[in-house]
Amino acid sequence: MAETFQNLMLGFSVALQPSILVYAVVGCLIGTLVGMMPGLGPLAGISLLLPATFGLNPIVAIVLLAGVYYGAMYGGSTTSILMRIPGEAASVMTCIDGYAMTQNGRGGPALAIAAIGSFVAGTAGVVGLMLLAPTLADWALRFGPPEYTALLLIGLFILAYMSGGSMLKTLAMAALGLMLGMIGIDVMTGYTRFSLGIVELGDGVGIVPVAVGLFGVSExxxxxGAVAAPEVQRPRLRDLVPSGEEFRRSAGPVARGSLLGFMIGIIPGSAHIISSFVSYGIERRISKHPERFGNGAIEGVAGPESANNAAATGAFVPMMALGIPTSPVTAVMIAAIMVHGILPGPMLIQTQPELFWGFVASMYVGNVVLLILNLPMVGVFVNILRIPYGYLYPCILCFCIVGTYSVSNSLVDVWILLIMGAIGYALRKFGYDLAPVALGLVLAPMLELSLRQSLTMSAGDYGIFLERPIATTMLGLGVVLLLFALKPLVFKSKDWRSEVGLEKQ
Amino acid sequence: MHLLRSMPRAALAAAMLVSVCAVAQTYPVKPIRVIVPFGVGGPADIYARFLGQHMQKPLGQPWVVEARPGAGSIIGTDIVAKSPADGYTLLVMSNTHTVNESLVPKKPFTLMKDFVPVAPINYSDLLLVVHPSLPARSVKELVALAKRAKGGMNYASSGTGTPYHMAGELFKALAGVDILHVPHKSSGEARTSVMSGQTEMMLDAITTMLPIAKAGKVRALGTSGQKRSAVAPDIPTIAEGGVKGYETTIWIGVMAPAGTPRPILEKLNAEITKVATRADVREVWAKQGATPMSMSVSGFEKHLHADIAKWAKVVKTAGARADR
Incomplete structure (x- = not known):
C-alpha cells in the first residue's frame, strides 16, 4: 500500500508537470468535442490524432490520447441528451431517457448527472486500475471464447428488460439488428455474406451510422413531419441543477454502472459497448417504477453513462498490465508508445514506472478536468435548444453526415446513415423501439465468432460451456434472467408491462 | 484497322516518353498521397509514417499517409488501383497482398497487373510461441506432440488470410502435422488467447510477442526467418529446429498504380532505399525487430512474383480460400 502511494506520488510528479498537464487538458478538450460530434467516436478521434503524437515524448503521447479517449466518452452524452443523436456508439442508451428528460425540460440535470456519473465511474476505474491491475489482468486472461459467448448471451437476454414496448416488437427489432450484424466477412472462413458486391460492406454494417441514423436522423x-413545430425551449438557470430527488435516484445506478462497466471493460474483446446496454437493462429490472424508463427516468442516464466511462478505464487494465490491446482504441494507444521504442508487455509497469504511474495520475487529473470542463458547459449546451428547429436541425443533419463520413472516408457509411434514418422514421411511426436493433447489431458478429471459436476449440462439443466454471456460472445467470422474462408469457400473469398498458401498444 | 488504331497510340507513347523524362526530373511537384490499406497504428502504418518523416526533405514535398483499412486490405488497395498513375498516389503493401492473390481470387484488382513495384521497406521475423503448460521445449518436440495429438491441437491467428494464419499453414505443410486454426478478430485477441492457454500455439510478430515470452507468459520455440533474429539471437530459427525450409516474414513495401513512369519508380526506389539503409534508421528498426530490405525495382518485382507463387502453393495445400 505504502509502495502504491509512493508510486502514485511519482505519477503525480510526472502528471502535474505543466508541460504534461497542458496536454491532458488539451486531450480532454479535443475528446469532448470529438465525442459531441455525431458519428465521430473515441476511435476516430485518437486515430486522427495519432500521427501528431509521433513527435512528442511517449508519456505526453499517451496522456494526450487517453484524454481524448475518455473525453469522447464524456462528450458523447451531450448530443444524445439534447438531440437524441448518439455522439458515439456507447451513448445509444443515453438517448432514450436523456432526450425524454430534455423534452420534459430537465435537459440540464440530465447533462449534469451524466458528467458527475462519468466522473465517479472514471475515478473509481482509475482506483481499480491502480490497485488491482496485475491481479485483474490475470483474471481477465481466463476469459476465453466460451466465457465470452456466455457474457454475450447475457447481453442478448437483457434485451427483454430493455424495451418499454410490446415483447413481440422488441424481439422483432432485435432480430433485425442480429440480421444486420450478419453482413460482412465471416472471420472464421473468410467468406463474404450479404454484401451485395459492395466492397465496403465486407467489414459489416458499422454501429455508428446505424445508431446515428436510427436515433438522430429519424428524430x-x-x-x-410533426403537425405543429415543437416549442423552442427556454431553459432557466434553476432548471439546470439536478434536484435532491434526482441525485438520490442516481446514486445507485452510478455505483452499479461503475462496477459493471469496469468488470466488462477488463475483459479482452470488444464487448465494452454492451456495458451501457446491460446497465440500462439492470436498472430497469430492479427499479420499482420501470414504467418511468423511456419517459425521462434519470436512472436511465446515470447507469449507462457511468458504465461506459468505467469500461473505458477498465480497458486500460490488460493494456497496461499485459501489453494487450483489448479494443481498437487501446491498440492505437499501444502503437503510440511502440513508435517510441517502448515495447508493451507484462513487464511494462516495472520497466517504465514513470509511464505507467504518470498515466494513472494523469487520469485522475483528466477526470477532474473533464468535470470542471463539463459542468459549467451544461448551461452553454442547453442553450443550443433555444435555436429554432428550422435552423438547428438542418445544421445537425449536416454534422451527422460529415461526422459519419469522416470516420472512414466512406460514402457507403453515409448511405447507411440515411437509409437507417428513413427506416427509423417508419419504425417509430409504428411504435417500435429502436435500441434493440443497435444491441443486436453489436452482439451478432461477436456472439457468432466466439461461439464458433469455442466449438472449434472443443472440436464441436457443446460440453465446453459446462466444463468451465466462469462460463457455466454466467450461462446459469443468463438462463435465470431469461426465465424471469418468460414468466409472464408462460403463466399469463400480469407483469408491469400490462399494468401500465404498454402491452397494448 | 488495328494498325490505324495503334498509330496515334504510338505517337502518344512517344510524346509521353519525352514528357515523362521531364516529369521525372521535376517530380514531385505536389504532395504524395500514400495509402495504407491497414489499420492505424499497425506496423504498415507506423513504418509508412516513419518513412514519410525522412522522405519529406529529399523529395521536397509532403508525404501524406492515409490509412484506409477494411476488407482485409482490399478497400484501400482498390483506391490506389483506380488512382492516376502519376506517382502521386502510392500504396503501402505487405505479404497480405501476395497471399490474397491466391486466397481471394475474386477481387477488383490483380496485384501484378494493376500495380508496379517501387521498393520494399523492411521485414520482421515472427516468433513461434506455445503456452507454458505445453510439454514442448523445442520445435522438434512440438512437431512430435502435434503428430501424436492428430489434429487435437490448435493455433491462434489474427484472422483468416493474414500473414499469421499463412505462417501457421506453412508450418503445418512443412512439418507434416495437422493443427486446428482458430482465427480471431485482431492480433491482440489472438495473443491473449495463447497467453491464457485457450489456444496452444501461435506465430506472432516478434516485436509484440518477445516481451511476453521474456515475462514467461508464453514459451518461445523459434523464429521464422532464414537467419536468427537480431533481437533474440539465442532463439533458434524454426528451420534450425527441424522444419526444413521454413522461412516466412512479415514484410512491407511500396507499389504504385500500373503505368507510373519508370523514372519516377526509380527515383522513389533510390530515396526509400537511402532511408532504409541509413545507420540510425537501421538502429531504430532493429529495436523493433525489423530489418531493412533494399532491392532495385526489378529485384522487388522478382521478389513479388516469387512470394505470390510460394503462397499459392501453401493456400492450395491448406485448402483455404476466401470468396470476398
Missing part, C-alpha cells in the same frame, strides 16, 4: 424527420 429530425419526425420533428419535420
Amino acid at each position: 429530425i424527420l419526425l420533428t419535420a
Whole structure:
C-alpha cells in the first residue's frame, strides 16, 4: 500500500508537470468535442490524432490520447441528451431517457448527472486500475471464447428488460439488428455474406451510422413531419441543477454502472459497448417504477453513462498490465508508445514506472478536468435548444453526415446513415423501439465468432460451456434472467408491462 | 484497322516518353498521397509514417499517409488501383497482398497487373510461441506432440488470410502435422488467447510477442526467418529446429498504380532505399525487430512474383480460400 502511494506520488510528479498537464487538458478538450460530434467516436478521434503524437515524448503521447479517449466518452452524452443523436456508439442508451428528460425540460440535470456519473465511474476505474491491475489482468486472461459467448448471451437476454414496448416488437427489432450484424466477412472462413458486391460492406454494417441514423436522423424527420413545430425551449438557470430527488435516484445506478462497466471493460474483446446496454437493462429490472424508463427516468442516464466511462478505464487494465490491446482504441494507444521504442508487455509497469504511474495520475487529473470542463458547459449546451428547429436541425443533419463520413472516408457509411434514418422514421411511426436493433447489431458478429471459436476449440462439443466454471456460472445467470422474462408469457400473469398498458401498444 | 488504331497510340507513347523524362526530373511537384490499406497504428502504418518523416526533405514535398483499412486490405488497395498513375498516389503493401492473390481470387484488382513495384521497406521475423503448460521445449518436440495429438491441437491467428494464419499453414505443410486454426478478430485477441492457454500455439510478430515470452507468459520455440533474429539471437530459427525450409516474414513495401513512369519508380526506389539503409534508421528498426530490405525495382518485382507463387502453393495445400 505504502509502495502504491509512493508510486502514485511519482505519477503525480510526472502528471502535474505543466508541460504534461497542458496536454491532458488539451486531450480532454479535443475528446469532448470529438465525442459531441455525431458519428465521430473515441476511435476516430485518437486515430486522427495519432500521427501528431509521433513527435512528442511517449508519456505526453499517451496522456494526450487517453484524454481524448475518455473525453469522447464524456462528450458523447451531450448530443444524445439534447438531440437524441448518439455522439458515439456507447451513448445509444443515453438517448432514450436523456432526450425524454430534455423534452420534459430537465435537459440540464440530465447533462449534469451524466458528467458527475462519468466522473465517479472514471475515478473509481482509475482506483481499480491502480490497485488491482496485475491481479485483474490475470483474471481477465481466463476469459476465453466460451466465457465470452456466455457474457454475450447475457447481453442478448437483457434485451427483454430493455424495451418499454410490446415483447413481440422488441424481439422483432432485435432480430433485425442480429440480421444486420450478419453482413460482412465471416472471420472464421473468410467468406463474404450479404454484401451485395459492395466492397465496403465486407467489414459489416458499422454501429455508428446505424445508431446515428436510427436515433438522430429519424428524430429530425419526425420533428419535420410533426403537425405543429415543437416549442423552442427556454431553459432557466434553476432548471439546470439536478434536484435532491434526482441525485438520490442516481446514486445507485452510478455505483452499479461503475462496477459493471469496469468488470466488462477488463475483459479482452470488444464487448465494452454492451456495458451501457446491460446497465440500462439492470436498472430497469430492479427499479420499482420501470414504467418511468423511456419517459425521462434519470436512472436511465446515470447507469449507462457511468458504465461506459468505467469500461473505458477498465480497458486500460490488460493494456497496461499485459501489453494487450483489448479494443481498437487501446491498440492505437499501444502503437503510440511502440513508435517510441517502448515495447508493451507484462513487464511494462516495472520497466517504465514513470509511464505507467504518470498515466494513472494523469487520469485522475483528466477526470477532474473533464468535470470542471463539463459542468459549467451544461448551461452553454442547453442553450443550443433555444435555436429554432428550422435552423438547428438542418445544421445537425449536416454534422451527422460529415461526422459519419469522416470516420472512414466512406460514402457507403453515409448511405447507411440515411437509409437507417428513413427506416427509423417508419419504425417509430409504428411504435417500435429502436435500441434493440443497435444491441443486436453489436452482439451478432461477436456472439457468432466466439461461439464458433469455442466449438472449434472443443472440436464441436457443446460440453465446453459446462466444463468451465466462469462460463457455466454466467450461462446459469443468463438462463435465470431469461426465465424471469418468460414468466409472464408462460403463466399469463400480469407483469408491469400490462399494468401500465404498454402491452397494448 | 488495328494498325490505324495503334498509330496515334504510338505517337502518344512517344510524346509521353519525352514528357515523362521531364516529369521525372521535376517530380514531385505536389504532395504524395500514400495509402495504407491497414489499420492505424499497425506496423504498415507506423513504418509508412516513419518513412514519410525522412522522405519529406529529399523529395521536397509532403508525404501524406492515409490509412484506409477494411476488407482485409482490399478497400484501400482498390483506391490506389483506380488512382492516376502519376506517382502521386502510392500504396503501402505487405505479404497480405501476395497471399490474397491466391486466397481471394475474386477481387477488383490483380496485384501484378494493376500495380508496379517501387521498393520494399523492411521485414520482421515472427516468433513461434506455445503456452507454458505445453510439454514442448523445442520445435522438434512440438512437431512430435502435434503428430501424436492428430489434429487435437490448435493455433491462434489474427484472422483468416493474414500473414499469421499463412505462417501457421506453412508450418503445418512443412512439418507434416495437422493443427486446428482458430482465427480471431485482431492480433491482440489472438495473443491473449495463447497467453491464457485457450489456444496452444501461435506465430506472432516478434516485436509484440518477445516481451511476453521474456515475462514467461508464453514459451518461445523459434523464429521464422532464414537467419536468427537480431533481437533474440539465442532463439533458434524454426528451420534450425527441424522444419526444413521454413522461412516466412512479415514484410512491407511500396507499389504504385500500373503505368507510373519508370523514372519516377526509380527515383522513389533510390530515396526509400537511402532511408532504409541509413545507420540510425537501421538502429531504430532493429529495436523493433525489423530489418531493412533494399532491392532495385526489378529485384522487388522478382521478389513479388516469387512470394505470390510460394503462397499459392501453401493456400492450395491448406485448402483455404476466401470468396470476398
